[in-house]
Amino acid sequence: MSDFINKLYKNQALFYKVFLYVLTAVLIVYLLPKGGKFKYDIPKGKPWQYENLYAPFDFAILKSDEELKEERNEIKNSHIPYYSYDTLVPSKVKKEALQQVQNVFADSILKSYQKIIDNFVTKTIDKIYEHGLLQESNRLEPDQLVYLLKGNEASEVSYKKIMKQGEVRSFITHEIEAAGFTSFKTELLEVFFNSIEPNVTFNSELTQKDLQSKLDDISYTRGIIEQGSRIIAKGEVVEGNKYNILRSLKAEYESQVWSKSNYNWIIVGYSTLVALALLMLLLFMRKYRPNIFENNVKVTFIFFNIIFMVMLTTLVVNFNIQYVYVVPLCILPLTLKAFFDARLGLFTHVLTVLLLGFIVPNSYEYMFLQIIAGIVTILTVSELYKRANLFISVGQITLVYIISYFAFTIIQEGEIQDVKIEVFLTFLLGGLATLFVQPLIYVYEKIFGMVSDMSLLELSDTNSKLLKELAEKAPGTFHHSLNVANLAEAAANEINANAMLSRVGALYHDIGKMQNPTYFTENQTTSVNSHDELSPRESAQIIIDHVIKGIEIAKKNNLPDRVIDFIRTHHGTTTVYYFYRKEKEANDNTSSLDFRYPGPIPFSKETAILMMCDSVEAASKSLKEPTSVLIDNFVEKIINKQMEEGQFLNSNITFKEIQMVKKILKRKLKNIYHLRIEYPE
Structure with missing residues (x-):
């Protein structure tokens, strides 16, 4: 029994994912329409590509919208008050x-x-x-x-x-x-x-009541097609009365009262397709985004957004099908791109659109428009924290909707006159609703504890309370953090990492030094060294503790976990070598473990970049007369030593990217020291 409990405890994350997967599938199936799905597309104005179609049962021919509108107008015009x-x-x-x-x-x-x-x-x-x-x-x-x-x-x-x-x-x-x-x-x-x-x-009340009664008595059908009658032959053009009959058959087929057995089979079919789509998403994350797959909060966030979009679309379709394009579906890839990346955002968007194809009419047209709009969203939106970018992207999304709808209408109707201007207005409303993504991202950050580029932009403000406190208590550390932030941002841009995250992580990585600022050389303004009165072990412990204290300060000030990761990993498991060597001289049996940072080692490109930039910037202050060759050797020596110690084993950074970071650091340091190229004599 205890083994079972231990096994259950060890696999609780997996069990949670299974529960979330099943719950999401059940909710989506519950929201889907439970009628049968008509198996033929009705290509208006085109030849019928299927075999001869015969009526499977008796059904009435529905009047077209134009006929019903004309009939209503006639009743209103002839009505006696x-x-x-x-x-x-x-x-x-x-x-x-x-x-x-x-x-x-x-x-x-x-x-x-x-x-x-x-x-x-x-x-x-x-x-x-x-x-x-x-x-x-x-x-x-x-x-x-x-x-x-x-x-x-x-x-x-x-x-x-x-x-x-x-x-x-x-x-x-x-x-x-x-x-x-x-x-x-x-x-x-x-x-x-x-x-x-x-x-x-x-008598307005009686007049209106009588008018409404006559309008309610309008018959929505005209004529009946008997079972076995041929509806359309292969090759016949789908237009006029043929189109209305096919449309009537589809409506009757999807609205039939199904037997319990049929209903259950429909549920099984829907459940299989929905479960398959969600499984593809989980497998994609497991293979290509393992860090997201392992984080249950992030997986919950993604599944919640899918359910939210399906629920919102269902509500709008049930209210009025004409407003289906008002639903800002592009918020989904926008949100996922803001928190994760473009590839995951597009993959999730496409799967969600496929699920929504069960809900909306003209599903092919709907899916085409939404997938194209999602691709445009991913391609156009960059740096979402810049407001102008969002407005430009929304304009492009709306334009793509309008162009695509215009093209579909011409294909189906064969003439421009049938283009409905009111549909363009729904696209504009949908575009305006997409602007709601910014406050929505803020809400998501508070609920799920995640961080987006917009929050990172706020945190990068050096006038924030915490950074101002750092500048007052430890001005040398603050200046060092600014230099490291500039280096990290440049390096991240070079290897296509998250530059904003790297910059923010660098600004806050040393906030723990506020506790004992004078024990760090960059804050010592006199020749008196606070470490002179301490043993090497005590000095090393104070140096190491700035990581722990930094984490405490960050949590107290509600910094996001992604930023705290930089504080936790910027020294990895390296050794405070100066005090270790000093203690070693006095006691040859000294273990390096007592002088080592607790870790963990960096586990992302951004945290690896910070470790390199922090070490290089701090050590560069010891250069007396820097030259171009000296800086090159200096950068190579420090980063190679970190690689030898295995500090980058858990971060998904390649040797090529490390070489690119080295190149950037060398160039930046030479600019800082205003070095010129040394010509041979």
Whole structure:
């Protein structure tokens, strides 16, 4: 049992990867559509390349988007609006008008004409409210039919029959003149205008409800294809009705309610393909990126980004398929390139696009556009911390999307008129969304504890709190670190290593010397040497401890692990030779192990570069009268000694690259000492 537990403990990293692999595959399969996948591509405007196709089952022919749009517009244009008629207003107005007659007309007139006037007013009001009085101006055509709703009954009337408030004065004037009441015109107008009010209003709620009901009743199909009917023959051009029938068959095939047995087989198929794609990614990392494969945090980060992109695309497709290109898929290679390298970023991007091909329609077009955009992203984006580079890259990505879509549309439709401008807008939105990569990288750094070039740029600022403290407490060490940073950056550029990381690592590699600055020669400003009062062992221990103290200070100030690696490895397992030799002279039995740095030795090109640059720069201060030949021999001697001690065995740096670093260091030191070429006498 204990052996099993020990074995389990030793292989916990592998078990975690297996768990992560299975979990990622399950989540992706869960997000994929579970219908059947239509096995034919539908090449619009091209000959049918497959064998004769017969209907496998009965299905309805779907109407095209243009047909549905035309049908909706026709319903909207022919739709009859509803107007509500208030039946209480006419009787109220009559009562008010008869009262106004009593108030407006003189008693002498009323004695002779009251009954005639009352009858005229009543009849005129009946005419005005026959179809109602509407306050609005003419918003419809005169012959437009409307539904006039009186209580629960709706009658169909012409819009022009409903009197508008602007027509009331002319109508009343005409009625007065026709009845021969011209002498009472002023009084009658006053009676009507003091009592009349609108009683018809536009019923927007009922109108909209009725319109929506008719729109909802639109049939999305026309006609039926019976099982066994020939749909298309080999060589026939896929266009017009043939294209609509094939599109309908595909939609019906993918939306069928599958039996439990079929459903399970579909899940097995999806699981196999997804698992295979993810396995290829793991094998790629294991073979070509072993340092990433061994780091579970980095593997988790990569798988998380794949799940995130699949989930985001699924949400957008379910919301509205037209916005599928708004998803900034190029964020994936951008992010992976920022944290790792371009090759891994492109490989992961391609596998993710292949998985998304199960989700989106027109999968070939989608995959082509996204893979091309991913390649452009990898080729164009360099030094992501420079904002201009990101904007330029986003512009290029958007342009490639637009050109590729334009070409696909011409191939499929055969003419430029069918290019949809709104799709170009989705590409622009997707490009703008890609700019979100910078804050996203910052979030990833905080969550996963990784470091990108943007963070390295911030750390390289010599006005940062930690570097300012180093400059105040140990000015000589700070100056030494600046020189080493310049050398390391130049060497890294020469062998295509990470120059920014090398520079930042060099700036912070000696921060441990802040604890006891005067015990290091570069900070001694007087002839008094602090080591004179200590034994060689004590002095050596103080020198060695600056690595341990540097790691403590770095962790306290939340420096990234990649930067702490430089502090930990910049002396490797070398010996503090000066104090070892001094102790050896006093005690011949002294072991060099007591004077050796704890290590580890450098395990990357960048940390190996720092070890070389640090040793050469520090030792160069001992040169009294440097010459070109002396510097060449000096650099060769120091780096060759490090190679003999096996300090670069774990770093993936080649002999050729070491020679290139030597060449850079020699040239830089000669520039520092302002040496000229020595000519023979």
